[in-house]
Amino acid sequence: MKETKLGDFEETLLLIVGILGEEAYAFKIAEEFENQLERSVSIGAVHSTLNRLGEKGFLTSEMGEPTAERGGRRKRIYEITGAGERALKNSRDIKLSLWSQFPAFSDLKFNIGS
Amino acid sequence: MSTQPPKYAVRFLSFFLKQELQEEVLGDLEEAFYFNIQKKSKNRAKLLYWYQVFNYLRPFAIRNFSTPNMYPVMFSHNLKISYRTLLKNKTFSLINIGGLALGMTVAIFIALWIYDEYSYNTNHEHYDRIVQVMRKDISPDGIRVNSSLTGGVGVELEETYGHYFEHIAMTFFRPETELLVVKEEPYREMGYFFQKDIPHILSLEMKQGTREALENPANILVSDRFAQKVFGKENPIGKTVSINGTTDLIVQGVFEDLPENSTFGDANFFASMALIYNENNPYTWNNYNMKAFAKLKEEVSISDASLAIKELMKPYRDVEDDPRELFLLPMKDWHLNSTFEDGVQVTSKKVQFIRLYGLIGVFILFIACINFMNLNTSQFQSRGKEVGVRKAIGSARGEVINQFMTEAFLYTFGALIISLSLVYLFLPTFNTVAAKEIMFQWANPLFWLVSLGFSLTVGLIAGSYPAIFLSSFNPIQALKGRLRQGKKSERFRQGLVVLQFAISIVMIIGTITIHQQIQHAKNRPIGYEKEGLITMTGSRTLYQSLDVLRSELKNTGVVQEMALANYPLTTTLGNNDGFKLPGASSELTTSFNTIFVSPEYGKTTQWELTTGRDFSRELGDESANIIISESAVEAMGLENPIGQEIEAKYEFNGHNRFTIIGVVRDMIKGSPFDEPKPLMLFPAEFPMRYLFIRVNPNIPLGNAIPEIREIFSKVAPEHPFEYAFADNQYLTKFKAEEQTGVLATIFSGLAILISCLGLFGLSAFMVTQRVKEIGIRKVLGASVTNLWALLSKDFGLLVLLACIISIPIASYAMNTWLQDFEYRIQIYWWIYGIGIISCFLVTMLTVSYHSIKASLANPVNSLKTE
Numbered sequence: 001m002k003e004t005k006l007g008d009f010e011e012t013l014l015l016i017v018g019i020l021g022e023e024a025y026a027f028k029i030a031e032e033f034e035n036q037l038e039r040s041v042s043i044g045a046v047h048s049t050l051n052r053l054g055e056k057g058f059l060t061s062e063m064g065e066p067t068a069e070r071g072g073r074r075k076r077i078y079e080i081t082g083a084g085e086r087a088l089k090n091s092r093d094i095k096l097s098l099w100s101q102f103p104a105f106s107d108l109k110f111n112i113g114s
Numbered sequence: 115m116s117t118q119p120p121k122y123a124v125r126f127l128s129f130f131l132k133q134e135l136q137e138e139v140l141g142d143l144e145e146a147f148y149f150n151i152q153k154k155s156k157n158r159a160k161l162l163y164w165y166q167v168f169n170y171l172r173p174f175a176i177r178n179f180s181t182p183n184m185y186p187v188m189f190s191h192n193l194k195i196s197y198r199t200l201l202k203n204k205t206f207s208l209i210n211i212g213g214l215a216l217g218m219t220v221a222i223f224i225a226l227w228i229y230d231e232y233s234y235n236t237n238h239e240h241y242d243r244i245v246q247v248m249r250k251d252i253s254p255d256g257i258r259v260n261s262s263l264t265g266g267v268g269v270e271l272e273e274t275y276g277h278y279f280e281h282i283a284m285t286f287f288r289p290e291t292e293l294l295v296v297k298e299e300p301y302r303e304m305g306y307f308f309q310k311d312i313p314h315i316l317s318l319e320m321k322q323g324t325r326e327a328l329e330n331p332a333n334i335l336v337s338d339r340f341a342q343k344v345f346g347k348e349n350p351i352g353k354t355v356s357i358n359g360t361t362d363l364i365v366q367g368v369f370e371d372l373p374e375n376s377t378f379g380d381a382n383f384f385a386s387m388a389l390i391y392n393e394n395n396p397y398t399w400n401n402y403n404m405k406a407f408a409k410l411k412e413e414v415s416i417s418d419a420s421l422a423i424k425e426l427m428k429p430y431r432d433v434e435d436d437p438r439e440l441f442l443l444p445m446k447d448w449h450l451n452s453t454f455e456d457g458v459q460v461t462s463k464k465v466q467f468i469r470l471y472g473l474i475g476v477f478i479l480f481i482a483c484i485n486f487m488n489l490n491t492s493q494f495q496s497r498g499k500e501v502g503v504r505k506a507i508g509s510a511r512g513e514v515i516n517q518f519m520t521e522a523f524l525y526t527f528g529a530l531i532i533s534l535s536l537v538y539l540f541l542p543t544f545n546t547v548a549a550k551e552i553m554f555q556w557a558n559p560l561f562w563l564v565s566l567g568f569s570l571t572v573g574l575i576a577g578s579y580p581a582i583f584l585s586s587f588n589p590i591q592a593l594k595g596r597l598r599q600g601k602k603s604e605r606f607r608q609g610l611v612v613l614q615f616a617i618s619i620v621m622i623i624g625t626i627t628i629h630q631q632i633q634h635a636k637n638r639p640i641g642y643e644k645e646g647l648i649t650m651t652g653s654r655t656l657y658q659s660l661d662v663l664r665s666e667l668k669n670t671g672v673v674q675e676m677a678l679a680n681y682p683l684t685t686t687l688g689n690n691d692g693f694k695l696p697g698a699s700s701e702l703t704t705s706f707n708t709i710f711v712s713p714e715y716g717k718t719t720q721w722e723l724t725t726g727r728d729f730s731r732e733l734g735d736e737s738a739n740i741i742i743s744e745s746a747v748e749a750m751g752l753e754n755p756i757g758q759e760i761e762a763k764y765e766f767n768g769h770n771r772f773t774i775i776g777v778v779r780d781m782i783k784g785s786p787f788d789e790p791k792p793l794m795l796f797p798a799e800f801p802m803r804y805l806f807i808r809v810n811p812n813i814p815l816g817n818a819i820p821e822i823r824e825i826f827s828k829v830a831p832e833h834p835f836e837y838a839f840a841d842n843q844y845l846t847k848f849k850a851e852e853q854t855g856v857l858a859t860i861f862s863g864l865a866i867l868i869s870c871l872g873l874f875g876l877s878a879f880m881v882t883q884r885v886k887e888i889g890i891r892k893v894l895g896a897s898v899t900n901l902w903a904l905l906s907k908d909f910g911l912l913v914l915l916a917c918i919i920s921i922p923i924a925s926y927a928m929n930t931w932l933q934d935f936e937y938r939i940q941i942y943w944w945i946y947g948i949g950i951i952s953c954f955l956v957t958m959l960t961v962s963y964h965s966i967k968a969s970l971a972n973p974v975n976s977l978k979t980e
Binding site: 030051 | 140
């Protein structure tokens with residue numbers, strides 16, 4: 001059994017994969033990451049993490065269609081697995097629970113649909 | 115719009131990236147690149163591409179470069195194939211390994227020699243704290259550095275500056291061999307008269323007795339080798355050793371021999387300086403006849419102490435005299451860095467030699483490596499098929515490279531073993547030639563580390579080009595037998611041959627020049643007759659009976675004449691300045707070689723008097739007359755030297771004013787490579803230390819010696835009859851140069867030998883490659899001469915090219931070398947001629963062996979194959 005903990009960066013990438021859907025491949029994920037978080041990241045770092053998430057069973061991937069702008073090369077499209085979704089939910093629940101127990105923030109409303 | 119991702123970045127990425135990731139990653143990065151190029155500049159996009167590539171250097175993405183499970187199998191397979199290849203081409207392998215072994219042998223010898231030079235004096239325990247006190251004479255003409263000091267310096271150092279030093283000891287400036295008499299047997303031994311602290315400074319290892327024994331001037335310390343030689347198995351302690359047969363000393367200590375590569379390595383005894391000086395504190399400030407050595411206290415730095423004693427002499431010198439400063443020379447600089455020019459340390463001759471030989475070693479090794487590369491790449495025809503088969507059944511290029519590298523390493527280690535045995539075998543010979551006592555460094559881990567590292571490097575250098583070249587073959591071409599070596603690789607190989615021969619030719623020309631220079635100096639007129647001249651060191655017992663001895667010797671008819679002088683004939687010791695022509699405003703700047711001679715000196719040495727007359731006993735008091743040499747006449751600027759008077763600052767013979775009565779041709783007493791030293795001879799009738807005997811030229815020396823010995827035993831029975839021949843003494847002056855000559859001969863011989871070995875192999879291969887062509891040409895009527903010319907032409911051209919390259923290099927190098935000699939040859943064109951022609955002939959002979967063999971072969975045999 002591989003380690004199934006979810007790191008912060010991993011969690012973010014997993015979410016972005018979910019957001020991008022059909023367009024979830026390394027370059028797009030990196031670009032989306034930069035847009036959403038306003039932080040730069042290298043494709044290699046993203047790819048490396050995606051690879052690790054795949055090993056943990058949170059992601060699957062398959063090769064997509066070749067595109068002209070990639071010099072006719074195919075891209076690897078990632079998709080969240082059931083285990084991935086469970087891990088995300090689990091992580092959110094733990095954090096929400098923690099947030100609500102923090103007295104200073106306890107009266108804040110979180111604008112998150114459950 | 116042809117902007118594309120940077121080519122090298124793409125290539126680099128494909129190199130390290132896992133095969134299965136290539137497509138998606140290259141795609142992603144390319145997409146990112148075009149995305150960036152729309153928003154940013156072209157260069158910015160390219161830079162970002164590189165950034166992305168480097169960010170893929172992560173463990174998950176890098177391909178697995180090793181094939182671990184296959185490695186041992188492939189390795190043993192490679193070894194096996196290497197071994198078979200070695201046996202298949204026996205001559206070839208022999209040339210290959212032999213050439214490399216020779217090159218390595220030379221390199222190891224040179225390395226051992228350099229190591230020996232650099233480890234000079236390191237045997238002393240406190241090597242880094244031992245210093246010699248040196249003197250700087252500062253005058254308007256420049257700064258001169260000297261090691262001679264006055265006795266007062268030592269005393270002052272001890273009394274005023276004692277807090278810097280643990281020990282200080284002075285010795286006489288000019289040590290000489292001394293006559294030690296033990297049980298009435300005379301031994302001439304080298305040793306030093308020192309103040310009592312010298313055993314502590316040098317940290318002598320005492321085998322018997324203590325280092326303190328020298329505190330009593332009646333004691334003597336002897337070396338272990340001397341004790342073994344003289345006392346054998348007896349206990350040397352307490353035995354009597356008599357110096358010069360006059361002063362009896364007691365052996366109170368035996369020290370372990372100092373190694374040959376140390377400043378005092380020749381010492382067979384240490385005795386107290388007080389013996390000769392009669393007092394332990396020779397407190398003088400006008401006689402520079404001492405050297406001083408010291409060991410600093412642990413916490414004192416050499417530069418601090420050096421600075422502190424700088425002005426030590428100032429209070430004891432006249433204010434208007436040029437200043438003299440002192441400084442400390444650390445022991446590490448004694449041997450290799452004690453040459454000064456205008457007060458600054460400059461590269462000494464020894465260091466130059468080390469560099470020169472180091473360079474030669476590197477060159478020879480380089481030549482051997484070139485051979486190795488050339489021979490291996492020239493095998494491309496036969497090895498090409500092998501490479502083809504390997505690749506066809508799935509070898510990657512890396513594995514083929516492995517195969518060839520394994521071979522290269524196997525060969526180099528074979529060569530290393532051979533060369534180590536050669537070094538072991540020839541080390542005694544090498545020591546004789548180089549006048550060294552170099553030990554084989556069996557126990558030195560550094561030696562093994564360097565040897566192994568060295569052969570690894572050689573294997574890598576020599577093996578990499580063939581490996582890369584041979585592994586690059588296209589398997590289809592190779593298997594079809596359609597391998598053609600590209601123009602590029604052929605050029606490369608030819609370039610290597612040219613380089614190799616250029617180096618060899620430079621070395622040959624160098625060798626010839628060195629021998630010419632030595633011969634030139636040997637043939638130089640030296641101003642006296644050195645054949646048939648016996649020299650001897652006098653002793654007190656002899657001085658009493660000199661007149662009797664002289665008349666007795668002459669009476670036998672064996673001896674023509676006998677004379678005395680205060681310095682040997684073959685040194686330029688004894689120099690003085692302060693001479694002045696009467697009426698001249700200033701002193702002559704020249705320093706003259708001033709020696710005292712008995713009136714028969716001229717007749718004994720058979721000098722050549724050009725004008726004036728010789729000294730004579732019959733003409734009464736001659737003490738104010740002098741004879742000078744031609745170069746002295748020149749230095750004084752005299753037209754008519756005879757009768758000319760000259761004034762001296764210091765007294766000689768009780769006079770300050772002398773008349774020149776004769777002029778002799780310059781006598782070459784010092785280095786035969788230098789300009790003659792201006793000579794000034796003063797007549798003297800008192801006993802002097804050096805004795806010269808002129809043997810009747812009609813009587814063979816072998817017969818003369820016993821007769822002379824008989825007279826000596828009759829007249830001065832206690833004087834040990836020890837003699838030397840002036841011509842032999844003179845010959846020792848060539849030792850260093852002859853040593854260079856012998857080494858140069860050996861090295862250049864080896865260089866040309868190794869080069870020819872390579873050429874031999876290369877020509878063999880060229881001939882086998884063209885064997886069909888030769889057959890067809892022969893069938894069509896070509897003569898043996900035609901074929902020979904055809905096959906040898908290429909190599910001839912290469913060697914000619916090498917000659918053209920080598921001439922300017924050789925001429926520059928040899929002119930630089932010759933600059934060191936005042937008396938030197940010109941480099942004549944024929945020296946180049948001989949160098950080139952001999953090299954050319956040897957090459958042609960080497961190449962012709964195979965080309966003639968191929969030309970003579972029956973064409974049927976070569977054409978019917980396959």
